Amino acid sequence: MATVITDDCINCAACEPECPNTAIYEGGVEYQHQGSAHRALSDDFFYIIPDRCSECVGFFDEEACAVVCPVDCCIPDPDRPETEVQLIERARILHPDENFGDSFPSRFSDDAGGDDAGEPAAEAGSAATEGAAAATPAPAAAATPAPAAAATPAPAAPVVEASSVLDFPVPVLCRSCEGEYEVDFRFLTPGTVLRCPLCQASFSPGQRVFLEISRRLDRYVDLMNAEVDRHESAVKDEVESHEANIADIKEASADELRRIVESLLERPRRSMFG
Ligand code: SF4
Numbered sequence: 001m002a003t004v005i006t007d008d009c010i011n012c013a014a015c016e017p018e019c020p021n022t023a024i025y026e027g028g029v030e031y032q033h034q035g036s037a038h039r040a041l042s043d044d045f046f047y048i049i050p051d052r053c054s055e056c057v058g059f060f061d062e063e064a065c066a067v068v069c070p071v072d073c074c075i076p077d078p079d080r081p082e083t084e085v086q087l088i089e090r091a092r093i094l095h096p097d098e099n100f101g102d103s104f105p106s107r108f109s110d111d112a113g114g115d116d117a118g119e120p121a122a123e124a125g126s127a128a129t130e131g132a133a134a135a136t137p138a139p140a141a142a143a144t145p146a147p148a149a150a151a152t153p154a155p156a157a158p159v160v161e162a163s164s165v166l167d168f169p170v171p172v173l174c175r176s177c178e179g180e181y182e183v184d185f186r187f188l189t190p191g192t193v194l195r196c197p198l199c200q201a202s203f204s205p206g207q208r209v210f211l212e213i214s215r216r217l218d219r220y221v222d223l224m225n226a227e228v229d230r231h232e233s234a235v236k237d238e239v240e241s242h243e244a245n246i247a248d249i250k251e252a253s254a255d256e257l258r259r260i261v262e263s264l265l266e267r268p269r270r271s272m273f274g
């Protein structure tokens with residue numbers, strides 16, 4: 001079923017730029033479809049053109065308009081039941097240049113909306129304005145040399161705090177020059193305006209982009225902390241094994257020395273009187 005906007009809509013316009021199919025229009029504004037203009041489906045509220053809505057199948061794991069709507073008024077239209085096959089076919093017709101392949105994001109997929117939700121296949125449009133926040137070009141990838149094996153246990157790695165993701169450098173691909181630069185996550189809040197340091201094109205992240213990145217960074221923290229736990233456990237096991245080996249070597253050496261000393265020391269001679 002296509003998504004529909006109910007009359008609870010407060011006309012905040014948050015949903016419109018998030019739609020990958022340009023299916024959302026402001027109330028009273030005529031819409032474009034199949035090369036011609038059509039009368040608005042609603043004069044009072046934002047509305048969705050059913051023939052352009054794929055329920056975000058092909059792009060996202062959930063309906064992008066519903067994700068950003070502050071009053072939850074983007075809902076499945078019970079009068080227009082449609083299958084995933086119909087919806088991806090609609091996306092293919094609307095985007096003939098896009099290769100969706102056989103494995104595409106879909107709200108019908110098993111992990112849709114979960115923590116493991118994948119990256120979107122295509123990013124919804126976003127507005128750009130002046131007054132950009134700082135962004136830096138991505139440095140060339142550098143290989144980190146493996147640490148030398150240490151005889152003593154490594155100090156426990158610090159636990160990764162959730163707040164540390166604010167400084168995480170998020171790679172951003174500029175849509176104008178296709179160059180890549182990095183932006184600290186703290187600057188990716190919806191509405192912040194960024195400027196590509198390579199071509200000066202501006203970029204403003206939307207709510208959906210922010211939420212997707214935030215989710216992935218939550219997972220990053222979980223994975224990092226799991227790795228810290230694994231490392232600490234491995235170090236503890238290694239220390240215990242090392243100490244046991246040292247004790248075994250010492251004990252074996254002492255036994256051998258004891259036998260050597262016993263065999264070399266002369267026994268006292270007995271006198272003829274006993
Ligand atoms: S569900 Fe997706 S495709 Fe449909 S109107 Fe909302 S954002 Fe657009």
Ligand code: SF4
Binds near residue numbers: 005010013046071073
């Ligand atoms: S986000 Fe929700 S309330 Fe805002 S315009 Fe869209 S449908 Fe209406």
